[in-house]
Amino acid sequence: MDSGEHVPLLACRNLFKYFGALAAVNDFDLDVYAGDVVGIGGPNGAGKTTFLDVISGINPATSGDIRLEGRDISKVRPDLICHRGMARTFQLNAGFDSLTIRENVLIGSAFGLGDHGVPAVTFSRAVRERVERALELCRLTERAEAVARDVPVLERKLLMLASAVATEPKLLLIDEPVGGLNPHEVDDVMEIVLGLAAEGMTIILIEHVMRFLLQVSTRVVIMHHGEKIYEGDTQGLLSDRRVVEVYLGEGTADRLQHMLADRAGANG
Numbered sequence: 589m590d591s592g593e594h595v596p597l598l599a600c601r602n603l604f605k606y607f608g609a610l611a612a613v614n615d616f617d618l619d620v621y622a623g624d625v626v627g628i629g630g631p632n633g634a635g636k637t638t639f640l641d642v643i644s645g646i647n648p649a650t651s652g653d654i655r656l657e658g659r660d661i662s663k664v665r666p667d668l669i670c671h672r673g674m675a676r677t678f679q680l681n682a683g684f685d686s687l688t689i690r691e692n693v694l695i696g697s698a699f700g701l702g703d704h705g706v707p708a709v710t711f712s713r714a715v716r717e718r719v720e721r722a723l724e725l726c727r728l729t730e731r732a733e734a735v736a737r738d739v740p741v742l743e744r745k746l747l748m749l750a751s752a753v754a755t756e757p758k759l760l761l762i763d764e765p766v767g768g769l770n771p772h773e774v775d776d777v778m779e780i781v782l783g784l785a786a787e788g789m790t791i792i793l794i795e796h797v798m799r800f801l802l803q804v805s806t807r808v809v810i811m812h813h814g815e816k817i818y819e820g821d822t823q824g825l826l827s828d829r830r831v832v833e834v835y836l837g838e839g840t841a842d843r844l845q846h847m848l849a850d851r852a853g854a855n856g
Contacts, residue, residue, distance in 0.1 A: 696751030
């Protein structure tokens with residue numbers, strides 16, 4: 589690609605994150621372009637969440653270069669990175685338990701988009717419109733008045749997602765959106781993420797549930813010991829010997845091959 593015509597939305601070069609002598613992220617490069625849905629997989633301890641922590645400013649890189657829309661964010665505070673257009677969710681469900689779903693998303697929208705300094709007493713019409721759109725995209729409109737502490741795990745996950753979506757991010761980071769969900773709930777979240785992608789949202793997501801990862805991603809990255817061992821399409825992933833040996837195993841790779849073949853046949 590001509591870099592003058594197609595500049596990455598996110599460009600990471602030579603990223604390292606050390607914890608003592610352990611390189612949790614080890615010389616990692618990644619380009620993410622507008623409209624990409626990049627799925628990151630790998631064994632536990634591979635460095636996936638640490639990578640998200642590094643690029644979102646929560647745990648800055650030991651060394652390396654991170655650019656969002658060409659601007660260096662390597663040493664920028666996480667709140668300012670959010671204001672520049674990068675929002676994220678977390679593995680553990682986060683939210684204000686005593687507030688409703690709508691109130692939680694209002695707070696995310698109001699404070700995640702731009703630095704307002706002194707907290708506002710009221711929410712603007714623009715904020716409220718962003719919130720209603722995020723609730724709709726995440727299928728939470730009918731549950732918007734439910735108190736966060738009373739809703740099930742799926743809705744807690746969708747609450748986090750809606751709060752991030754309500755900031756209208758240029759880049760959305762999603763960490764294990766379907767962990768702990770049953771197969772029907774996994775399918776529901778899959779449809780929501782595909783809907784966000786159809787809206788043109790650029791996404792990086794981490795997930796261990798491979799059928800989810802493969803079906804929502806336009807490109808897949810596999811990490812192992814902090815390094816990238818694969819980057820490419822789903823078909824290449826399932827035939828990559830190192831990925832099969834260190835992560836998937838033969839049985840899982842075969843099942844995923846059949847799943848993708850069945851899906852292609854159904855779509856054909």
